[in-house]
Amino acid sequence: MNLSLGVKALIFIICALASAIVGIVAGLISHKPNTPKGPAVLYGAGAFGGALTLCLVALTSLSVL
Template sequence: MSPRNVKILWVLVAALASLVVALVAGILFSSTGVTIAEAVLYGGGVFGGSLVVSLAVLGAVGVLH
C-alpha cells in the first residue's frame, strides 16, 4: 500500500471518529430539551472541532507528513 493511501485512510479514520463524537454530543445535547435543529448545529460544531484536533494530532505524530 502506498504512503498516499495510508494517509487517506488515516484521514478517513479521523473523520469517522469525529462523526461518532459529534453524534454522541448531539444526542446528549438534545436530551437537555433543546430543539432538533439546535442539537444538529451543536453536533456539527463538535464534528468540526473534533476533526481539527484529530488532524492536528495526526500531523504532530508525523502520520500526515
C-alpha cells in the same frame, strides 16, 4: 514517516469516522425532548469539527500526515 497516499487517506477516513461518532453523541446528549432539533444538530456539527481538527492537528504534529 514515509507513508503512502493510500495509507494517509485511510488514516484521514478513520479520523473523520471517529469525529462523526463524537458529533452524533454530542448532538444526542444536547437534545432535549419537546424542543427543536436544530440547536442539537449545530452542537453536534461543532463537536464534529472540533474533534476532526484536534485529530488532524495531533497526527500532523506526529508527522503522520
